[in-house]
Each structure stands twice: as C-alpha cells, then as structure tokens.
Amino acid sequence: MNEISRTALRPLxxxxxxxxxxxxxxxxxxxxxSLVLMFQAGQAAGLSTAxxxxxxxxxxIGMAICSIGLSLRYRTPVVVAWSTPGAALLITSLPGVPYAEAIGAxxxxxxxxxxxGLTGSFDRLMRRVPASLAAALLAGVLFNIGSEIFRAVEVQPVLVLG
Known part of the structure; x- marks a missing residue:
C-alpha cells in the first residue's frame, strides 16, 4: 500500500x-x-424565521467542517463552537442593525x-486586559439573559425547569 493510501485510511x-x-x-x-442564545439574537435583530x-x-455547517478538518489534520479532537458570551452580546447589540451591515461586521x-491569531498579537493584547475587567464585561452581558430565565419560569415553568 502506498503512502497516500495509508494516509487516507489513517483517520479510520x-x-x-x-x-x-x-x-x-x-x-x-x-x-x-448557545443554540438558544443564537435564536434569541436572531429574534432580537428582527430576522425572519428563514x-x-x-x-x-x-x-x-461551518463548525462541523472546521471541527472535522482540524481533528483530522492534527489527529486530536478539536471542537469548534460558538462563543456563549459572543452570542449573549449579539442579543443586546443586533437590534436596530440592518442584516447586511451585521454580516459585513x-x-x-x-x-x-x-x-x-496569525500574527500572535492576540496573546499580547489579552495580557493587557485585566482579568477582573473581562469578567465584569461578561457578567454585564450575561446578567440580562440570566434574569430572563426567572421571567420565563412564570410563563413556561416545565420547559425552564427541565
């Protein structure tokens, strides 16, 4: 068996x-x-169901292709997923922004x-942001979403508690 065939069968x-x-x-x-948050962000932005x-x-599809491709490339499990804080931020920042502008952004x-990521500057940038500031920013974004859970219990207690 040649090298190409062995490489192709290696994932199996x-x-x-x-x-x-x-x-x-x-x-x-x-x-x-974060799936529910993504739906909420879309609704907050006034997007149609389609x-x-x-x-x-x-x-x-993008997450699947990236996860599978990176896992096969590096021969170790790599999971690409959306960011929960990012999804929460979308809920508060997308309303009033036209869909085309949001895509461009x-x-x-x-x-x-x-x-x-390619230049390595992310690590240098993040070292300059105090951890307490990053935590406070995340808490501010997630507070409203967390409080929505308590309001939702009144309307759909079985779903929320489940």
Whole structure:
C-alpha cells in the first residue's frame, strides 16, 4: 500500500467507538450550549424565521467542517463552537442593525480575529486586559439573559425547569 493510501485510511484506523462517542458528546455540548442564545439574537435583530434558519445552518455547517478538518489534520479532537458570551452580546447589540451591515461586521471582525491569531498579537493584547475587567464585561452581558430565565419560569415553568 502506498503512502497516500495509508494516509487516507489513517483517520479510520485511529478511531474507535469510544473516540467517536466522546467526539459526539463534545460536539453536542458545544452546539447546544448557545443554540438558544443564537435564536434569541436572531429574534432580537428582527430576522425572519428563514433568515434565522439560514444563519444557524451556516454556523452549524461551518463548525462541523472546521471541527472535522482540524481533528483530522492534527489527529486530536478539536471542537469548534460558538462563543456563549459572543452570542449573549449579539442579543443586546443586533437590534436596530440592518442584516447586511451585521454580516459585513461579522466578516470584518473575523478577518481581524484571523489576523490576531496569525500574527500572535492576540496573546499580547489579552495580557493587557485585566482579568477582573473581562469578567465584569461578561457578567454585564450575561446578567440580562440570566434574569430572563426567572421571567420565563412564570410563563413556561416545565420547559425552564427541565
């Protein structure tokens, strides 16, 4: 068997049922942890059901391709998931922003994030941000979402408590 054939079969020989199940559980946890927040962000932005569905579909396919590709490339489980704080921030910042402008902002922010990652400047930038400030920013974004849970208990207690 030549080298190309062995390389192509390596992902199959390196996997086992336990690694597939562990990968599935990691994917499910990462995916569902912020899914509701993404729906809320879409609704807060005034998106139609079709737009929200398209958005969630694109995110899901993108995360799947990246997770599978990186896992195969590095031969270790890599889970790409959306950010819970980022999803929470979208709920408060998307209302009033036209859909096309929001997409443009996402593309621009993605380019900046990629640039920071490729140049190594992200680590230098994050060292300058005090941990207490980062925690306070996250708490401020998540507080409103956390308080919504208590309001939702009045309307749908079984769903919220479940």
């Amino acid at each position: 020989t390196d996997s086992s049922p336990s690694t597939v199940v562990a990968g599935f559980i990691a994917m499910l946890t990462g995916y569902t942890s 737009q929200i569905s398209s958005w969630i579909w694109a995110l899901s 996402f593309i621009f922010a993605s380019a900046l994030i990629a640039l920071c």
